[in-house]
Amino acid sequence: MTIHRFKFSTELNNEIQAFSNRHMYDNEEDFTDNFEKWVHLPNIAELIETESELLERHNYGTDIKIKMYRSIKYYYVKKFSLHDEKKKKERNTKHPIDPNILKAIKDNLMEHFNTNPTFKPADTFTEFIKKYSNDNSILKKCYKNQYYQIKNKLYT
Secondary structure (H helix, E strand, O other): OOOOOOOOOHHHHHHHHHHHHHOOOOOHHHHHHHHHHHHOOHHHHHHHHHHHHHHHHOOOOOOHHHHHHHHHHHHHHHHOOOOOOOOOOOOOOOOOOOHHHHHHHHHHHHHHHHHOOOOOHHHHHHHHHHHOOOOHHHHHHHHHHHHHHHHHHHHO
């Protein structure tokens, strides 16, 4: 049975995590040099050889050193970063739209779709805002959002 994806053994995985934590801030050239030195350490070379034999028995096609390098560089360094605290993104607070205005937006858009299906929402919005003076930025976003929802529902 051919293996297309696999997880490294626990021992090798622990060594990979330790290596990635030590070298997460290296530039690309230093990282590559350190990786080459690390791969040739006796205990690491033995773990790699054991893993390679297992994968050869299961017809895994990629060189394990290439896979390890990519895994460390693009996955482990980012995932197991102990020093970097991830900052939580502040979510935008939603401003509820009055249901009457939302209904008016939908009615206005349906009227325009029925008369001219190729209209631009920017043009019809200026007309709409004259009737319903409110917070333009919130209303504009809601208007355009409703435009695309109705357009997708009508023409898909």
